[in-house]
Amino acid sequence: MKKYQIIAEQLMENIKSEKYKIKLPIEDELVEEFQTSKNTIRNATDLLVEWGMLYRVQGSGVYIRQFEHEKAINASMIRGVSQEFKASTVRTEVVYLELVDADEVMASELDTEIGNPVYRLKRIRYVDDEPFTIEYSLYNKEIVPYLGIEIAQRSIYDYIEHDLKMRIGFADKYISVGHLNQEDAEVFGYQKGDPMLVINEKVFLTNGMLFNSSRVIHNYQETTLFVSANNHRRL
Amino acid sequence: MKKYQIIAEQLMENIKSEKYKIKLPIEDELVEEFQTSKNTIRNATDLLVEWGMLYRVQGSGVYIRQFEHEKAINASMIRGVSQEFKASTVRTEVVYLELVDADEVMASELDTEIGNPVYRLKRIRYVDDEPFTIEYSLYNKEIVPYLGIEIAQRSIYDYIEHDLKMRIGFADKYISVGHLNQEDAEVFGYQKGDPMLVINEKVFLTNGMLFNSSRVIHNYQETTLFVSANNHRRL
Numbered sequence: 466m467k468k469y470q471i472i473a474e475q476l477m478e479n480i481k482s483e484k485y486k487i488k489l490p491i492e493d494e495l496v497e498e499f500q501t502s503k504n505t506i507r508n509a510t511d512l513l514v515e516w517g518m519l520y521r522v523q524g525s526g527v528y529i530r531q532f533e534h535e536k537a538i539n540a541s542m543i544r545g546v547s548q549e550f551k552a553s554t555v556r557t558e559v560v561y562l563e564l565v566d567a568d569e570v571m572a573s574e575l576d577t578e579i580g581n582p583v584y585r586l587k588r589i590r591y592v593d594d595e596p597f598t599i600e601y602s603l604y605n606k607e608i609v610p611y612l613g614i615e616i617a618q619r620s621i622y623d624y625i626e627h628d629l630k631m632r633i634g635f636a637d638k639y640i641s642v643g644h645l646n647q648e649d650a651e652v653f654g655y656q657k658g659d660p661m662l663v664i665n666e667k668v669f670l671t672n673g674m675l676f677n678s679s680r681v682i683h684n685y686q687e688t689t690l691f692v693s694a695n696n697h698r699r700l
Numbered sequence: 701m702k703k704y705q706i707i708a709e710q711l712m713e714n715i716k717s718e719k720y721k722i723k724l725p726i727e728d729e730l731v732e733e734f735q736t737s738k739n740t741i742r743n744a745t746d747l748l749v750e751w752g753m754l755y756r757v758q759g760s761g762v763y764i765r766q767f768e769h770e771k772a773i774n775a776s777m778i779r780g781v782s783q784e785f786k787a788s789t790v791r792t793e794v795v796y797l798e799l800v801d802a803d804e805v806m807a808s809e810l811d812t813e814i815g816n817p818v819y820r821l822k823r824i825r826y827v828d829d830e831p832f833t834i835e836y837s838l839y840n841k842e843i844v845p846y847l848g849i850e851i852a853q854r855s856i857y858d859y860i861e862h863d864l865k866m867r868i869g870f871a872d873k874y875i876s877v878g879h880l881n882q883e884d885a886e887v888f889g890y891q892k893g894d895p896m897l898v899i900n901e902k903v904f905l906t907n908g909m910l911f912n913s914s915r916v917i918h919n920y921q922e923t924t925l926f927v928s929a930n931n932h933r934r935l
Contacts, residue, residue: 640775660878694872
């Protein structure tokens with residue numbers, strides 16, 4: 466990570482801990498606080514403007530965006546349920562975890578060859594004992610060489626980053642709405658045909674390798690997704 | 701806009717027009733093409749990495765993200781229906797547009813005072829003659845001084861940017877799922893109680909002023925939302 470990226474993360478921490486509230490301290494104070502150049506401070510704040518965390522008002526300073534729904538899930542971030550609900554009790558039921566040869570559909574989902582080894586996995590995540598998501602996931606074993614029940618009961622992303630030392634880079638998420646089937650509806654205590662909120666996601670390492678494809682069905686009554694949109698992306 | 705931001709937009713144009721395909725040209729070629737410094741090129745590509753359009757592979761170069769669902773709506777951008785579906789015929793029915801005094805709910809929605817003037821608006825947007833969204837919107841008249849039927853039949857955002865010369869900055873979007881009521885269901889040709897995909901959004905000028913609050917109900921069978929997530933936002 467570059468210097469300005471590290472400082473951006475430290476600025477974020479200070480915003481989260483409410484060291485800074487309405488606006489950031491002036492540039493000279495930040496230069497002093499972080500013992501770095503004006504240019505680095507400016508690049509760091511530019512980055513947080515890009516992330517939608519700050520905005521600039523000419524002649525007045527750099528302001529902190531105020532977000533309302535504390536409980537909404539930020540869809541622009543890659544975070545598992547465990548990380549999203551740090552203040553809650555997250556329990557994971559691994560319904561199945563098996564190593565299979567990729568069929569045509571799986572191969573296409575993971576952008577790999579038919580017959581290649583793939584971990585196929587179904588988990589139900591409970592937040593404070595309420596069923597929150599049903600995850601149907603595929604992991605490319607050629608990239609993630611091992612997955613076991615104990616890992617799947619916790620955070621697979623943490624395992625990949627901390628134990629396998631691989632860097633998760635980015636994800637494409639497609640959000641859509643349909644109708645629950647009998648099996649999934651029962652998990653949530655709903656009726657077959659009730660609304661289904663589903664996120665289809667592909668997750669890549671920083672080097673662009675696709676290692677995970679998931680279909681995550683959310684408990685529609687318990688889920689609000691948050692997205693911060695920026696207009697300079699209006700290309 | 702800064703130099704590197706302008707170049708970032710030009711790079712995006714070249715990606716969209718497929719002048720660059722799998723990866724970007726090497727830095728030296730871009731320096732030559734844009735007649736600028738290496739540093740500016742690097743800041744521009746950094747920005748597009750942030751936006752989730754590019755990714756770097758060490759020792760190999762800068763790659764272009766390949767997106768699958770051409771028809772999905774990018775929820776990380778502020779774009780009206782008109783801009784999102786340039787290739788299609790977009791028709792707008794203005795159901796009502798009225799100037800009212802803000803009641804308690806409207807005042808709270810727009811973060812203004814009770815009694816202040818507010819435009820209240822309902823529109824149905826059709827894409828290729830299919831009903832696509834039902835929008836319930838509020839605009840703060842103290843910021844957007846005039847709205848008329850003719851403007852509302854086209855793109856209100858274009859009017860604000862091009863005619864009023866104000867700069868739209870960012871938006872908070874909250875995506876959730878519920879059940880359609882009778883009135884909205886009829887617009888889409890669905891049944892009361894069928895799934896409803898709703899985006900509640902607040903839209904701000906670049907100076908942080910909230911000018912628009914909307915509740916946009918999407919035709920759930922016709923909508924896929926796309927979000928590009930980045931892991932360096934994992935804070």
